[in-house]
Amino acid sequence: MIRRHSVAGTSYAFDGLVEVMARATPLRSGDQLAGCAAGSDAERAAAQWVLADLPLTTFLDEQVVPAEDDEITRLILETHDAEAFAAIGHLTVGGLRDHLLEVAARPGSAATYAALAPGLTPEMVAAVSKIMRNQDLVLVAGAAEVRAGFRTTIGLPGRIATRLQPNHPTDDPAGIAAATLDGLLMGCGDAVIGINPATDSPRTTATLLHLLDDMRQRHEIPMQSCVLSHVTTTVDLVEAGAPVDLVFQSVAGTQGANRGFGVDVAMLREAGEATRSLGRGTVGDNVFYLETGQGSALSADAHLGTGGKPVDQQTLETRAYGLARVLEPLLINTVVGFIGPEYLYDGKQIIRAGLEDHFCGKLLGLPMGVDVCYTNHAEADSDDMDVLLTLLGVAGAAFVIAVPGADDVMLGYQSLSFHDALYVRQALGLRPAPEFEAWLAGLGMADEDGRVLAVDLGSSPLLGIASAGGAP
Known part of the structure; x- marks a missing residue:
């Protein structure tokens, strides 16, 4: 599916989930080496807008690596907890970011994150990290607890x-x-x-x-x-x-x-x-x-x-x-x-x-x-x-x-x-x-x-x- 967004009068198109995720990623040399990085800050911003608006259910319907070719994808899908996901299944990637930051400000945030974890796929978590600032990453991780x-x-x-x-x-x-x-x-x-x-x-x-x-x-x-x-x-x-x-x-x-x-x-x-x-x-x-x-x-x-x-x-x-x-x-x-x-x-x-x-x-x-x-x-x-x-x-x-x-x-x-x-x-x-x-x-x-x-x-x-x- 082609997804589009305009920045400063220029329209950017992204062909599928793999491309949106790659273009939305903060700049790093490995993605440039692989040929999947955004070509400009404007394109990266456009991809992040598109990513923020994607429903979380997208990551259950589309795989970045096909399940028929990859046992890690199959493992991710087989171990996904639909009941835990139900609490956030209505959200977009941007909505998940807001939810995570809101939870961090509440008492008992560690328990909330722990209950949520089985309902999150790695791709959902990677996606939300791409639209978070460094301070967001620190704040949410600091409120979580894993023993x-x-x-x-x-x-x-x-x-x-x-x-x-x-x-x-x-x-x-x-x-x-x-x-x-x-x-x-x-x-x-x-x-x-x-x-x-x-x-x-x-x-x-x-x-x-x-x-x-x-x-x-x-x-x-x-x-x-x-x-x-x-x-x-x-x-x-x-x-x-x-x-x-x-x-x-x-x-x-x-x-x-x-x-x-x-x-x-x-x-x-x-x-x-x-x-x-x-x-x-x-x-x-x-x-x-x-x-x-x-x-x-x-x-x-x-x-x-x-x-x-x-x-x-x-x-x-x-x-x-x-x-x-x-x-x-x-x-x-x-x-x-x-x-x-x-x-x-x-x-x-x-x-x-x-x-x-x-x-x-x-x-x-x-x-x-x-x-x-x-x-x-x-x-x-x-x-x-x-x-x-x-x-x-x-x-x-x-x-x-x-x-x-x-x-x-x-x-x-x-x-x-x-x-x-x-x-x-x-x-x-x-x-x-x-x-x-x-x-x-x-x-x-x-x-x-x-x-x-x-x-x-x-x-x-x-x-x-x-x-x-x-x-x-």
Whole structure:
């Protein structure tokens, strides 16, 4: 269906939902690369007017990726809750924006958003985000609340957790243990201690899993660990009796892109069942750690939708959340600036994308985190990351990622430092996850307000972590 709108005397036509969504998206380099971005600010404004006037039922009648070609589309449609949707089914996209902002101003907004989430499709949420200002994205996300748990509770209001990421270019246990000690002493690791292995070797993965689990038991740390190997590697180790807490996988918003990751929906569900059967959680049984990123489908050449037209990268990213919520993860984060400037060119685009991803994931019912990051060839710097981190803290992000010195020496990109986590907690009055905070306080490492205290490294009970690769 052709949809039209005029701006400043010029009429713009949009051929179908895919094109309207793409043209309405705030400017980003990935959409320009795919050839689906608006050609001007005027065309973008016209597309946003058209999008705002679309009934929400449009997204049930038209698919951006055909269901007959894509299992993610089928999953989205099969899991849509018609009863939850009935409360907003009469609205347009613009009406949904107004409704979300109105709910944010009411008492009990978190419960209202939670009841609404099953009735929203990812495409509806992506659409409404495209006509919202940054402050709208922050306000609504900050009023929503999504909790998950394993050994710590993620997503509680007034708290922000951290993934401690002690990567090492050769997977050296001693180097990983030293980085882990550094992070623990600064109050990081309450979301997960998660290692990106340099290789997908089952032997290396098992070694690192035992390292982290020995550390956890020796120091009675309420934490979960994860080695971010491919899901099949982790499931094999589950069957071999390795101490697996969380199963990790990168996921995307199309069947083709997930095929590029070597996964499908059935495989992921089976992995969740296998890991959950271990019963290793104490406060919950959410066992998935998932990562996503705008541009992943485009980079896999799996981004085409209805009519063979390119779907914008933010809509495809949000579709990944439709898969993720079926898996009920403990953690999910967008690695927002990791793929590079070909997809998000500069700090402005990274900040906007990070707020969009966080808003969309949280509104769909996910304990959403963000890797606040950029590559060294992007037009971005640490000042941009400070802005995004602060906005995410206000918006109630479940967790962020932190690495030694903000520089991941294995993956070769810039993320947040352990000090950045201390900054956002102090500046906004946020605290660690409660179970982890109690552990810090018990060691004299945190005060009654959850603020991390300086400790004498020489007398710290954690000193043994760095010796002999963390072995007891």
